[in-house]
Amino acid sequence: MAITKETVEYVAHLARIELQPKELDKLSEQLKQILGFIDTLKKIEAAKIPPILNLSQDTNVKRGDTPRNSLLTDKALENSPSKEGKFFVVPKIIE
């Protein structure tokens, strides 16, 4: 699969990033290189290699059901540029 300028433009739009034409060329080129690099993985015959899913054998790590201190509202709101009472104020994202 080739990376075209249109692909880069489309994904840039999805990511809400505005690109100058020069950056578009540069990125298309870089992405082509990275994809070529990843192509080396096609050489591996993975079917013959047993999978390692996780080195630690832990499954479903849970915490004990014991009360402990958590962040207080005022403290959690400290970094908020805009707040109302005990709530964060954020821009409306669903029209």
Added chain:
Amino acid sequence: MDLNTLTAQDLLKKLDSKEISAQDILRSLEKSIKAQDTKFKAYVRTQDFHLPQQSIDYSKTTLKGIPVAIKDNICTEGFNTECCSKILEGFHPPYDATVVRKLKDAGAFIFPYKTNMDEFAFGSSTENSCFGPTRNPHNPECVPGGSSGGSAAAVASHQAIWALGSDTGGSIRQPAAFCGVVGLKPTYGLVSRYGLIAFASSLDQIGPITKDVSDCALLLSIIAGRDELDSTSVGSKGCDYSAYLEKDIKGMRIGIPREYFVEGIGPEVKKAVLDAIKVLEKLGAKCREVSLPHTEYAVPVYYIIATAEASSNLARFDGVHYCYVQKNPRLGVRPGGKTQDPAGNIRIITRLLRRLLFKGNAGQESHLSGFYQCL
């Protein structure tokens, strides 16, 4: 002898015998930072904070007030933690990372200014910081490596006794090598990542950068261990790694992976490694060539995992969860709309995009669909 040039182990002896105080160490570091800050830029925001003039009582603690420098992506309560990015400008975490809490509990003094890094740890040169690049203390014309370049340079230039960095794909080991200091990426799961601003969650680890191996063992002993706030951390109790340093290496077998001596290896690097092997053999270790046949695939696999996970982890900097919406709407999500880049810092944009593209592409195009299933 200037105290800032000593190791933590040496300083502990002097503190134990009351020859010096924790304040003496701090003053010595302050002097060193003042003299070298503009030249190397190992730290950020050195103008914004002051070191305390009076010490609290550390006498009953393990580390007795020895200062430690922390990378800008590890949360320190009340002090800037910005990943050297304008996206996180002015962020003061309301809590400490587990490693920072453990260090405080052990009696370490946490440096108020953080060490420089590549923005969000994307990079291997510490040139991609919104505060400007760090320089290599051995030669300011060279890069210190990265992304923990600030931590490595601070330790190498004696502006820190020791430091913490983070490593996803070499970000502790490579700058430590470039700056001639000791750097260790602990085995995944050994050190809690609670409070580390995530890059690629199945690879990230916090680790020590120190002047020698005995300091590395001491620092690792303090930060390692299971933490209920990080479900990927393992092991129930701590381990005193310093105790292992006393043992003889006679008869120990050391594997030397054939694939690590590839074409393109720097001749100086190769010589240094071969010399080190000779030293180990002289001390009685048995070095044998082994083969790790999948080595050549490590970097392509890293690229897929790191980019996809970074894309997920950085989704929180969308102007809703994190980052200053009104001041800096760069990544704000507005359907159909595009964001501006008021900071003019294109580096993060290109890096982010490369990563975002991966996720976008992996989902849509047949080329990467096989790999996407693994993620």
